[in-house]
Amino acid sequence: MITKKVCLLGEFAVGKTSLADRFVRHTFSEKYLTTVGVKVDTKTIDVPGKGSVKLVIWDINGTDGFSIVEKNYLRGASGVILVVDGTRRETLESALKLKQTVANILGECSIIGLLNKADLDSQWEVSQADIADFRKSGIQIYETSAKSGVNVNSAFEHLAQMLVAK
Amino acid sequence: MSHLPAGFLRKIRALVVQTTHPLCFLLDSKHCLKMAMGDFTYYGYSPCKPGEDMGERLPFLIALQVTDPIVLRFMETPNQGSAHVHILPDDNDNILVVFIDANEQKSNQAKIQQKANELTLLHEQQCKLMQAMRLLEEELEAKIIEADEANQLKSRFIANMSHEFRTPLTSILGFTSRLKQDPQTSLKQHQYVAGLESGAKHLLELVENLLDQSQIEAGTLTNHPAPVDLGNVFDELEKEFQPLAEDHRLEFRVIRSAIPDRIMLDELRFKQIMVNLLGNAIKFTDEGMVGLSASWVDDELTISVSDTGPGIADIDRERIFDAFERLETKPGTGLGLSIVKHLVDAMTGELTLDSSPGKGSRFEIKLPAMRVHGADNVQSERPIDKIGRSSTSPIAVTILVAEDERCIMNLMESVLHEAGYKTLSATDGHDAVEVALKAHPDLVLMDLNMPKMDGFTAIKALRSKGFSPPIFANSAWSSAEHKSKALEAGCNEYLLKPMDFPRLLELISEYIGKR
Numbered sequence: 001m002i003t004k005k006v007c008l009l010g011e012f013a014v015g016k017t018s019l020a021d022r023f024v025r026h027t028f029s030e031k032y033l034t035t036v037g038v039k040v041d042t043k044t045i046d047v048p049g050k051g052s053v054k055l056v057i058w059d060i061n062g063t064d065g066f067s068i069v070e071k072n073y074l075r076g077a078s079g080v081i082l083v084v085d086g087t088r089r090e091t092l093e094s095a096l097k098l099k100q101t102v103a104n105i106l107g108e109c110s111i112i113g114l115l116n117k118a119d120l121d122s123q124w125e126v127s128q129a130d131i132a133d134f135r136k137s138g139i140q141i142y143e144t145s146a147k148s149g150v151n152v153n154s155a156f157e158h159l160a161q162m163l164v165a166k
Numbered sequence: 167m168s169h170l171p172a173g174f175l176r177k178i179r180a181l182v183v184q185t186t187h188p189l190c191f192l193l194d195s196k197h198c199l200k201m202a203m204g205d206f207t208y209y210g211y212s213p214c215k216p217g218e219d220m221g222e223r224l225p226f227l228i229a230l231q232v233t234d235p236i237v238l239r240f241m242e243t244p245n246q247g248s249a250h251v252h253i254l255p256d257d258n259d260n261i262l263v264v265f266i267d268a269n270e271q272k273s274n275q276a277k278i279q280q281k282a283n284e285l286t287l288l289h290e291q292q293c294k295l296m297q298a299m300r301l302l303e304e305e306l307e308a309k310i311i312e313a314d315e316a317n318q319l320k321s322r323f324i325a326n327m328s329h330e331f332r333t334p335l336t337s338i339l340g341f342t343s344r345l346k347q348d349p350q351t352s353l354k355q356h357q358y359v360a361g362l363e364s365g366a367k368h369l370l371e372l373v374e375n376l377l378d379q380s381q382i383e384a385g386t387l388t389n390h391p392a393p394v395d396l397g398n399v400f401d402e403l404e405k406e407f408q409p410l411a412e413d414h415r416l417e418f419r420v421i422r423s424a425i426p427d428r429i430m431l432d433e434l435r436f437k438q439i440m441v442n443l444l445g446n447a448i449k450f451t452d453e454g455m456v457g458l459s460a461s462w463v464d465d466e467l468t469i470s471v472s473d474t475g476p477g478i479a480d481i482d483r484e485r486i487f488d489a490f491e492r493l494e495t496k497p498g499t500g501l502g503l504s505i506v507k508h509l510v511d512a513m514t515g516e517l518t519l520d521s522s523p524g525k526g527s528r529f530e531i532k533l534p535a536m537r538v539h540g541a542d543n544v545q546s547e548r549p550i551d552k553i554g555r556s557s558t559s560p561i562a563v564t565i566l567v568a569e570d571e572r573c574i575m576n577l578m579e580s581v582l583h584e585a586g587y588k589t590l591s592a593t594d595g596h597d598a599v600e601v602a603l604k605a606h607p608d609l610v611l612m613d614l615n616m617p618k619m620d621g622f623t624a625i626k627a628l629r630s631k632g633f634s635p636p637i638f639a640n641s642a643w644s645s646a647e648h649k650s651k652a653l654e655a656g657c658n659e660y661l662l663k664p665m666d667f668p669r670l671l672e673l674i675s676e677y678i679g680k681r
Contacts, residue, residue, distance in 0.1 A: 005229040012283045034280045036272050037240020037248060040226045056228045061240075061279075064286065072236050076229035088290065 001044070003054040004163045005076050006156075009069060009102070010083030011094040012062030015116040018146035019083060020059045023156050028147050035061045038073050045157060050164040055156065063094060071105055078166075079110040079159050084134075086115045086143070089125040092134065099137065110162040111139055114155055118145040187267040189249075195259035197221040209265055210245025224263070226251070232261055240272050248272035317384050324380040325645065329615070331373045332642035333571060336663040338366045340577040343667060370664065371445070375501040377644065378438065382508045389512045390646040391430040393538045396467075399433060399440075400425075400460065402669070407444045407456075414448055417455035425462045428538040434646060435509050436533075442502040443471040443529050451475035454526070467535050472528040478521040563678055564588040566607035568598035568624065569640075570616045574663075578611065581667050587674070595619025599627045607635065608678060611670075614641040614652060622655045629656035636677040640665060 008016040017035050021027050024041045039059040047053050060073050074080075080102050082095040099111060113134055115126055135141055142155040170178075182188075189204035191214070199218045206213050211223055221227065226241060230253070238251040248271070252264040342363040345351050351359065381387040404420050411418035440458075447456040454474025461468045478486060487507045506529075510517040513533055521527035565587050569575040579589050590605055592598035596619045602610055610628070614621035625637055639652040640661040649660040659673055 003228050013287055032284070034276060034283050036276045036279060037242065037268075038226075038238065039242040042225050056225050058226075062283075064283070070239065072238055075236065076231045078229070090290070 001052050001054055002050070002164055003056060004078040004160070005056045005058065006079040006081060006159060006163075007058045007060055007074055007077045008081045008083060009060060009095075009098050010062060011085070011088075011091040012064050014062065014083045014085040014088075014091050015146045016062065016083050017059050019081075019114065019116060019144065019152060020057050022146045022149055022152045024057065026149075028149075030147075035059060037061055043156075045160055047157070047160050047164050050161075053160045053164055055160060063098065069098065069101055069105075074102065074105050077106060077109065078163050079112075080106070081155070081159060082111060082113045082139070084113060084115050084126065086117050086126045087120050087123040089130065092126055092130055096134070096137065099139070110159060110166070112155060112159050112162070113139045113141045114144045114151075115141060116144050116146060118143045118150055119147045185267075187265075189265040191220075191263055193220055193227075193261045193263060195261075197224070197227055197261075200260065204265070208267075209243040209247060209249060211243075227253075227261075227263075240268055240275070321380045321384040321386065324377055325643075328373050328377040328644060329642040331369070332644070332663045333574070335366055335370050335373075336642070336665060337571070337573040337577060339363065339370070339664040340574070340581070340667065342366065344577070344580060366664075371441075374438070374644065375442075375505060378505045378509075379501050381645075382505065387508060387512050388646055389432050389435060389514075390650065391432050391535070393428050394431045394433045394436070395428055396425055396431070396460075397422075397427050399437065400458075403437070403440055403444065403458065406441075407448065407458075410445075410448055411456055414451070415453070416448060416451055419455055419457040419459075421457070421459040423459070423461045425460050425467065426537045429462075429467065430536040430538060431467070431533070432513060432646070434644070434649070435513060439506050439509050439531065440469070440471070442506045443531075446502055447471050447473040447475065447527070451526075462537075465534060465536060467533045468530065469533070470528055470530040472526060474526045477523040477525050477527055478519065479523050483519060483521070563609070563674075564590060564605070564607045565674070566590040566592060566598065566602055566605070566610045568592040568595070568610065568616065568621065569613045570594060571613075574613075578665070581670070585671050585674075593617075595621060595624035595627075598624045599631075602628055602633055603631060609635055609674060610637040612637055612639050612657065614639055614643060614648065622651055625652065625655040625657050638670075638673065 008020060010016055012034060013032055017033070017039065018028060020039070020041055021029070024043045038061065041057045041059065042054055043057065044052050044054045058073060058077070060069065063069060082098055082102075083091075084095045085091045095113065102109065102111065115131065131141055140158065142151045142158075144151040144155055146152060187205065187208050189202070189206060189209060191202035191204075192200040194200055197220050199214050199216050199220050201216060202214060214220065214223070223244075226238060230236070232253055232255045234255065236253040238253070240248050241251045243249050243265075248268040249265040250268045252262075252266070254262040254264070256262065342359050345359045346356065346363070378387070400420065400422055404418075408418050444456065444458060451473040452475070456474075457470070457472040459470050459472075487503050507517055510531055510533070515531055515533040518530045519527065520530070565582055567575060567578050567582070567589050569578060569591070570593050575591060575593070579591070582589050590601055590607055592601045594616045598610070598612060598616075598621075599619070601607075612621045612625055616624075619627075621639060621641070625639065628637065636658040637656065638659040638661055639655075639657040640663060641648060641652070642663040644662055652660050658677065661670060661673075
């Protein structure tokens with residue numbers, strides 16, 4: 001079976017742990033609990049034409065103005081999911097910076113972007129123009145909601161396809 | 167250097183083990199367990215035996231390229247605890263993995279990080295709320311400015327409309343008055359003229375009320391107290407409303423008890439109040455009487471307007487003072503009493519209503535005002551006869567009429583000629599200045615809104631060139647600002663169109679008599 005390491009990256013409180021919980025355990029909690037360090041989960045999915053793929057998902061603590069991503073957490077990752085909180089535009093800027101960090105540490109790797117909290121569309125701050133700019137950087141974007149589950153599986157499945165296609 | 171005693175070292179080792187709960191195990195290149203030391207269960211793993219494949223239990227090892235020592239700080243363990251995981255490769259492709267307990271450290275860090283993140287989120291939200299508030303404030307300010315501009319535009323429009331209405335009304339009411347006085351007018355024609363006059367006066371009242379209402383809404387309703395001959399004001403009111411009351415077969419009672427001759431009051435506003443109250447009283451009273459009484463106590467003028475009309479029910483007492491509210495029984499704009507209330511407020515007065523259905527109504531107004539001392543007996547130095555002419559022969563008097571409206575010019579000339587005055591005419595401000603300086607008339611009647619040069623400028627020009635005879639400004643502008651501007655320019659009187667011709671003739675006599 002193919003096994004691939006995937007890292008969830010993004011600013012704090014964008015919903016990385018919630019996305020992993022939704023994808024791996026189909027659960028969601030409204031309560032915000034900061035992640036300290038790293039949580040590692042696995043989930044095996046079927047990729048059409050490629051068979052089963054085991055994703056080893058590293059949910060890494062969020063970045064802020066003071067902390068940076070530990071290089072050791074990224075070591076050996078095949079794919080990266082950059083998570084943005086759609087209701088906080090500044091998290092998009094952080095994600096773009098993280099993309100650069102990932103490129104510096106890992107070199108070429110498969111990246112997708114998740115604009116999370118799609119359920120809070122009335123508070124949405126990321127504009128269509130921002131999304132278009134994000135796409136221009138060569139990243140496939142998904143508007144997801146860890147709360148409702150919308151697009152979460154699709155995003156992970158798409159990344160798995162990208163990883164095994166290489 | 168001496169070594170620590172063996173017993174002491176054992177104690178230290180026991181202490182380190184007790185506080186860090188180290189779990190060490192050696193894996194081969196395929197992640198199979200070779201040997202272990204420590205308690206797997208402390209970190210949530212089931213006990214393991216040598217030779218067991220640890221890959222499933224330790225997913226973090228998957229794809230981790232272990233070429234040099236690695237530390238994974240705060241790795242979550244299967245029992246939701248936390249450990250610092252040290253991964254050390256050796257030369258034989260073995261990997262030594264060491265778990266060091268980080269529960270307490272993680273708990274402390276989590277508390278700090280959670281608080282810090284929550285505070286940052288709160289701060290972000292606060293900043294966004296403040297920004298949204300600023301935007302809302304800016305929007306609100308823009309809307310207020312927009313609304314103010316629209317309101318000012320509306321006020322200007324209504325003021326202009328008022329002016330434009332007054333000009334033709336001057337002709338209508340003036341010629342109506344001439345027809346009424348003409349001995350050749352038949353009884354039937356008199357009836358037609360009365361209807362014409364009533365309609366024109368009603369139209370004038372509507373225009374005035376709309377103008378006042380627009381000033382109230384724009385907040386530009388002002389109070390300009392000036393010395394006022396109260397006796398004259400009451401004479402005028404009596405003269406205006408006595409015939410109206412008679413037309414309605416009503417008795418009109420006026421009681422003035424010891425009021426000073428001259429007090430400080432905004433005459434225009436005061437008259438508006440009285441005209442509205444008396445007009446309403448007469449309009450709503452079918453039989454009986456309408457009374458006007460005035461008294462003066464402690465620098466306060468008390469006016470009451472009473473009637474024997476249908477009275478006002480309790481339920482209507484408040485709403486009758488609201489704009490555009492009216493009782494259903496008679497037609498009207500519903501602005502009169504609202505304007506009265508605002509005018510009384512602007513004059514820092516007090517308005518009360520005593521009324522009940524079937525028992526008539528009594529509106530009482532108390533206005534603070536100052537008596538003008540030393541001017542109680544200010545009257546014209548020469549007596550004025552009953553028809554408003556001074557004892558000076560008017561034939562010798564020449565009056566310059568400056569007026570651009572042909573129709574109004576004809577009307578004024580007709581009135582003045584009949585009163586025995588000679589007239590000169592000018593149709594714009596330039597012309598007026600030229601004629602006045604050349605022909606030296608005894609008095610000038612100056613329209614303010616004329617082409618080429620307006621009346622204000624013409625008056626100023628005449629005064630600056632030493633022209634001393636009296637100048638009466640006559641205008642369709644009814645605001646106090648226009649009146650002040652005209653008086654500042656140098657006119658002696660400000661007469662509002664439609665003209666009250668008997669009053670005009672009285673004033674002419676008065677001024678000519680003074681010369």
